[in-house]
Amino acid sequence: MNNHPLIVDIKRHSLEDGPGIRSVVFFKGCPLNCIFCHNPEAQDTGVELAFSEIDCIRCGMCREVCSQGAIDYMLYEHINRNKCDACGMCVKVCPGKGLRLVGSYYQVEALAEILLRDRSFYNHSGGGVTLSGGECTMYPDYLESLLKILKANNIHIAIETSGYFEYDTFRQKILPHVDLIYYDIKIADTEAHVRITGKSNQKILDNFRRLVKEEGTKIIPRTPLIPDITATYNNLSAIIMFLKDAGADNISLLPYNPMGFDMYLNLGRQKPPLPERFIRAEEEKEIYEMFKGRVKSEE
Ligand code: SF4
Ligand code: SF4
Known part of the structure; x- marks a missing residue:
């Protein structure tokens, strides 16, 4: 198992990716290959x-x-x-x-030292550290070492995950140190999931079902609203049914930004075939109506 992850970026003083003021670490490498990925520089594990x-x-x-x-x-x-x-x-x-x-490598202690520099901001704002990517859970040993240091300093920890991980390893090495999990449920239909992300969603859905039964960690499932891809009546209805069946009662719906895909060209790749429009106000209204009274929308 790769215990030398590369890091794409460390974003300090972020007001996104969790409560309060946060430092967000973007790990390099992801098992999925979503066509709507906004961080293509975090897909490949190498420099x-x-x-x-x-x-x-x-x-x-x-x-x-x-x-x-x-x-x-x-x-x-x-x-x-x-x-x-x-x-x-x-x-x-x-x-x-x-x-x-x-892509840069940091020794665990060096990364922890950078993240702890903003401890006073975290404390005063109810913030902390968010581990993102790419898929940070690809590096369980590295994360375990890092999270132990951060937790010894009482830092609030959030992770953002695609849910595509080996459950037992995740549960043993990462879960005990995490306060909040943003968990992507992008596409309910398995065939469509393979087409859009390159992988089946079976592991993702199974892991989610197990995770919601664990005590003590807050989980916020998230769905990006990509017009005509994820933001369709059929997909969102199926996601609502899945969440209710799994015992989850909340979701965060992420707005889609059709801009910002130039990094594909910068890395010598083709821009993905994506809708070049924002989601329309009336579409958004209808979507929130679908969720109302069934699954609570969170920030
Ligand atoms: S373009 Fe040439 S100099 Fe630049 S990184 Fe590649 S091999 Fe090295
Ligand atoms: S030609 Fe462009 S990319 Fe190359 S060194 Fe000059 S500014 Fe940089």
Whole structure:
């Protein structure tokens, strides 16, 4: 099991991803491959080179230092990914923000020390630390060590998960140290789930059923409202039925933002085929009506 996760970003002073002021750690690597992922840089477990067309000033420095001959201005994406070994030489000489390596390793103690720097903000706001991704539960040994340090310092812990984890390992190493779990229930139908995320949802649904029976940890199931994909009558009705059957009575519905998918291009990938619109006000109203009186909507 990989005990050396890479981290995409540490967002400090966040007012999202849980109560109060939080530090959010985005782990790199995810077992799913959702077409609507807003964090594509957190899907792959390895270090990646990101090129930003808009930030490049065409100085040519990167091409001069690249020993692999991987910089090719004839390519729209600038980098020949078949040649690049992510050595990072080009990033060091880039005078602007045209290039950046995504993914850094932190020793557990070093990461804990960074997160504990904001302890007074957490204490005064009822906040804490949120572990996100990617899929942070891919690294149970690392998380267990990190969470033990944070809990010894009385830090409130939230995690964001796709639910795609080995239950017994999760229960033993991660669950005892967690106060709040945001748990994604994206698509109820198994075939559609495979098509949209690359994996079956059986493990996710089974894990959720087991988790709601555990004592002491608050769980908030979450569903992103992607027009015509997840935000359909059939899918949301099936999710409501599943939640009620599993014994859950709450949900957080996440609004969809059709912007912000440029990172796919920066990483040399195709932009996914997604609706290019926000959810309409009347659609949103209808959705909240569906949930009203059956499953409580939470922030
Ligand atoms: S990361 Fe290294 S191999 Fe890749 S383009 Fe930059 S200098 Fe070349
Ligand atoms: S070094 Fe940076 S700014 Fe210069 S050409 Fe390369 S990516 Fe663009």
